[in-house]
Amino acid sequence: MSLLSAMPAPFSPPADLLDRVRMSRRPLLIAHISPDGDAIGSLLAAGSILYHLGKDPVLACQDTPPASLSFLPRYDRITNQVHEEVDLVIALDSSDRERLGNIYDQGRIRSLPLVVIDHHITNTLFGDCNWIEPRACATAEMIFDLAQALEVTIDTQIATCLLTGIVTDTRGFRTSSTTPRVMRIVSALMETGADLPTIADLALEARSTELIQLWGRAIATITVHQGVISADNTLEMRVDLGRLIRAEGLASFLLGSRDAQIAVVFTELPDQRIECSFRAQPGQDVAAVAYAFGGGGHALAAGCTVDGPLEAARERVLARLYESLRR
């Protein structure tokens, strides 16, 4: 494939990582809790790459992946219970160990060597071998480079997973991390036969009617103050709808308000804690705010989980956001 061979590769996996991957027979790959398109796309793509190398990877995630990603090849192979004897752990798209959820507490997994592959600038370097590329638009972009380094040919299935990661983390090629190189990678992935328009539609636009109804209820609570647009997603709203779904994509939608530099959605969790999801206009840094509350992410898209109740959490987090905007 001429496009692939002409591609500059600024992101190279460390030699130590390649050695550990080559030596492993049955690696355990973990995507982060509350997984998104990049976590699941990277998990499935990396799994296929290792499978092509003759390995027997186990693909795990504590939380059930979004149904909107069920079109991805081998989606059904993702488990939340690890029964197999694995010999290496590879964390994907996860900025800290807590993001691996209870998968990391199962069996003797904690005693195994841990490789971290991630693009979050807030990554805590929690592995024995850390490959972190904050300039990568998605972990999927790094997995593309990993395939090159391991000399695995990217087939349509792998390409579909990688495109899903790139399309979702760039919100359809709209983030500043969407470089000309990203578009060349996308082009190469399309050359394998992967169907970009369908992937973009399924991964970005397709949503359940319940989710749209939840958006409606949450949008009814919005406030705009000092450049911050904020909405609540309460337990009550979701119990009324009969399903405890997350208000996926709402913060990005709210950031469309020209009165806001930052959007935040407060989601009340069943354990009374509050999940905060931040989106920001270029020039802002919500990763720093998220990090201050024990979370993480990117400058323009980040999140954290804080103690409730909702009113107190909202007040504390908004004060920090106003402060960050004044800087």
Ligand SMILES: [Mn+2]
């Ligand atoms: Mn990502």
